[in-house]
Amino acid sequence: MKALFVTGTDTDAGKTFISLGLVSAWRDAGLRVGVMKPSETGCAEEEGALIPADARLLLRASRAALSVDEVCPYRYRLPMAPAEAWAAEGGVEFSIEKTAALFKGIGAAHDVTLVEGAGGLLVPFEGARTTVDLARALDTPLLIVARIGLGTINHTWLTVECARARGAEIVGVVFTRAVDPRIDEPGPDEARNPGAVARLAGVPVLGNVPFVEGGDFERVREYVDTAAILSAL
Numbered sequence: 001m002k003a004l005f006v007t008g009t010d011t012d013a014g015k016t017f018i019s020l021g022l023v024s025a026w027r028d029a030g031l032r033v034g035v036m037k038p039s040e041t042g043c044a045e046e047e048g049a050l051i052p053a054d055a056r057l058l059l060r061a062s063r064a065a066l067s068v069d070e071v072c073p074y075r076y077r078l079p080m081a082p083a084e085a086w087a088a089e090g091g092v093e094f095s096i097e098k099t100a101a102l103f104k105g106i107g108a109a110h111d112v113t114l115v116e117g118a119g120g121l122l123v124p125f126e127g128a129r130t131t132v133d134l135a136r137a138l139d140t141p142l143l144i145v146a147r148i149g150l151g152t153i154n155h156t157w158l159t160v161e162c163a164r165a166r167g168a169e170i171v172g173v174v175f176t177r178a179v180d181p182r183i184d185e186p187g188p189d190e191a192r193n194p195g196a197v198a199r200l201a202g203v204p205v206l207g208n209v210p211f212v213e214g215g216d217f218e219r220v221r222e223y224v225d226t227a228a229i230l231s232a233l
Contacts, residue, residue, distance in 0.1 A: 006022075037072045
């Protein structure tokens with residue numbers, strides 16, 4: 001069973017954008033693509049139900065015959081780490097074991113399954129069990145999504161070291177630029193950061209996605225080696 005766990009160096013690093021781009025590229029290559037966003041926080045409420053916006057986007061991009069409840073079984077209103085959101089508002093506590101069972105069923109019905117995490121590797125999902133514990137329970141390698149700008153060498157290298165220390169496999173790193181360069185001018189570090197991370201952390205850099213007007217995730221495939229990522233699974 002081919003599967004990939006997309007994590008980030010932090011919140012808003014671009015995980016959903018890259019995940020959508022990978023899902024659409026693999027789908028257009030003729031693959032049956034399953035998706036999961038096991039927990040989504042900061043959900044808006046509509047007619048008494050919590051709506052996981054990112055999970056809905058992933059499901060729409062995949063065109064998989066899955067329900068939103070299968071894709072995102074744990075949803076919380078407060079914009080916090082899943083374990084903290086549950087502790088603050090109650091509801092159904094996240095379970096790594098139940099998530100793994102649901103993931104196994106999705107994976108069996110698809111050629112490749114993409115799982116998007118929440119924030120970075122040490123975000124608590126269930127008590128003190130974190131993103132990396134979830135990825136290991138699912139037995140999925142990691143793709144790390146990182147910001148391109150100042151500070152990313154430290155953040156990305158720390159993430160790589162954490163993953164290795166906890167026994168997680170790493171496929172590689174993809175860099176993103178979320179802010180329009182006309183608003184936030186690129187610094188001199190941005191041209192060197194991918195090479196520095198590849199050299200210092202010893203990981204493949206599989207893409208560097210510039211700012212994309214309108215958030216058109218279909219363009220991710222122009223800048224990310226989606227075939228190399230798939231072949232590494």
